[in-house]
Amino acid sequence: MSIRCLVLMSFCLLLVACGTTGHRVVVEPGLPGQRPWQRPYTVDGERYVPLATAAGYREEGLASWYGAEEHGGPTSNGETFDMYQPTAAHKTLPLGCYLRVTNKLNGKQTVVRVNDRGPFVPERIVDLSYHSARELGIVDSGLAPVVIEVVSSGPGSSRPDSAPVASGTYTLQVASFADPETARQLSERMRKNLSFSAVREVETAKGRFYRVQAGRFLSRAAAEEARMSLARNGYPDAFIVIP
Numbered sequence: 001m002s003i004r005c006l007v008l009m010s011f012c013l014l015l016v017a018c019g020t021t022g023h024r025v026v027v028e029p030g031l032p033g034q035r036p037w038q039r040p041y042t043v044d045g046e047r048y049v050p051l052a053t054a055a056g057y058r059e060e061g062l063a064s065w066y067g068a069e070e071h072g073g074p075t076s077n078g079e080t081f082d083m084y085q086p087t088a089a090h091k092t093l094p095l096g097c098y099l100r101v102t103n104k105l106n107g108k109q110t111v112v113r114v115n116d117r118g119p120f121v122p123e124r125i126v127d128l129s130y131h132s133a134r135e136l137g138i139v140d141s142g143l144a145p146v147v148i149e150v151v152s153s154g155p156g157s158s159r160p161d162s163a164p165v166a167s168g169t170y171t172l173q174v175a176s177f178a179d180p181e182t183a184r185q186l187s188e189r190m191r192k193n194l195s196f197s198a199v200r201e202v203e204t205a206k207g208r209f210y211r212v213q214a215g216r217f218l219s220r221a222a223a224e225e226a227r228m229s230l231a232r233n234g235y236p237d238a239f240i241v242i243p
Helices: 130-136 180-194 222-233
Strands: 015-017 024-029 039-043 045-049 057-065 085-088 098-103 109-115 124-129 144-152 171-176 197-204 207-217 239-241
Touching: 057 130, 085 130, 098 124, 098 130, 109 124, 109 130, 109 239, 124 130, 124 144, 171 180, 171 222, 180 197, 180 207, 207 222, 222 239
Parallel strands: 057 124, 085 109
Antiparallel strands: 015 024, 024 039, 039 045, 057 144, 085 124, 098 109, 098 144, 171 207, 171 239, 197 207
8 A cells, every 4th residue: 555645745754545545654854945745654564665776677466456445635745646557656765756567477568657555565576556556457367476677767757748668669569479380370460560560489487478469659649559459359468568
């Protein structure tokens, strides 16, 4: 569960967190001009030090998600939490950075913007919005092992205007097959409609698979439009990835 109202503690050193978190939070005095969410803080006796930079950050662990109970409440950087937006909470990453989150069980990926603190539960490394959890296929299970990788450290402000473009583009994963020839044939069909398509060979705990990816898009909105078109044309399981 995320800590709410942390942003409001600009000069307060002690706060019993609002909402239903029930956590006791202590925010340490910061440097001149340092925002509250950039300062070291302690939750229930555990001290956390926000990172100054997110470059190259990678972490593996459990992802959880939060939604209706927190919808409309404040996030740690002063935004209003919207469960239908691609956001997430992390204990120490700079607010405003973007993460690529990969579900290790099904290979699905999504990109989220960190705008909150949490989750303060052992072994959990990231708390996803309902929207992001749905994209990764973990709404029903509630938890899933994931890999998180920073794809953009974000601008100086904790409120960037638009999603980043990692490696220049977004693409779509259309399907995954155990048979390489089936994957190759689908890739050829995708190339005729989306100009670009490739087959990625991956090793998983369940064996070797061949993932068909297609399209290059400069914005997530364009990728989403193409994904919806694929869904209408017989590929409902396609999802957005960053190559």
